[in-house]
Amino acid sequence: MSDLTGKTVAIIATDFFEEAELVEPRDALREAGATVRIYSTGTDPIQAVEGDTRPTQQVEVDGTLGELDVSAVDAVVVPGGTVNADRIRTEVRAQEIAKQAVEDGKPLAVICHGPWLLVSSGLARGRRLTSYHSLADDVRNAGGTWIDEEVVVDGNLITSRDPGDLPAFIKAVEDALVA
Numbered sequence: 001m002s003d004l005t006g007k008t009v010a011i012i013a014t015d016f017f018e019e020a021e022l023v024e025p026r027d028a029l030r031e032a033g034a035t036v037r038i039y040s041t042g043t044d045p046i047q048a049v050e051g052d053t054r055p056t057q058q059v060e061v062d063g064t065l066g067e068l069d070v071s072a073v074d075a076v077v078v079p080g081g082t083v084n085a086d087r088i089r090t091e092v093r094a095q096e097i098a099k100q101a102v103e104d105g106k107p108l109a110v111i112c113h114g115p116w117l118l119v120s121s122g123l124a125r126g127r128r129l130t131s132y133h134s135l136a137d138d139v140r141n142a143g144g145t146w147i148d149e150e151v152v153v154d155g156n157l158i159t160s161r162d163p164g165d166l167p168a169f170i171k172a173v174e175d176a177l178v179a
Contacts, residue, residue: 021079080112
């Protein structure tokens, strides 16, 4: 495990995010010493799900997408969950956050259905990435190269397929934060 003391990570999500894809990176990064904050479209707790359909816990948020200052964080993480990903991809502010992270050279780590945000932001074009398998056509149609691997790192863009890839995903985020 890396020492991430002094690093700040923002996780952006809405209701119906895949629980493991937010909670496991949050907890692992905090355990490594990072400050992790959750941002959403509002200030109410957001609902987690397992397998897109079974509601689990609610997670407190630290602020709204509009309050997130990308220049003040070291990385941005976007969990999946079909409904969360479909909602966040249409949020103009979420698209701005993703674009700014990429432009600033900060790690942007996106998992499962989360790469829909990359497609809608125009960030998939010319990039190598992975996602949940059903997004492969979306990635290709957006000009990206879809690769079926547990984690794909293309510059500061980190992507993974599903909760089964979380160990590799979290390690890639940690590695990017200490690089």
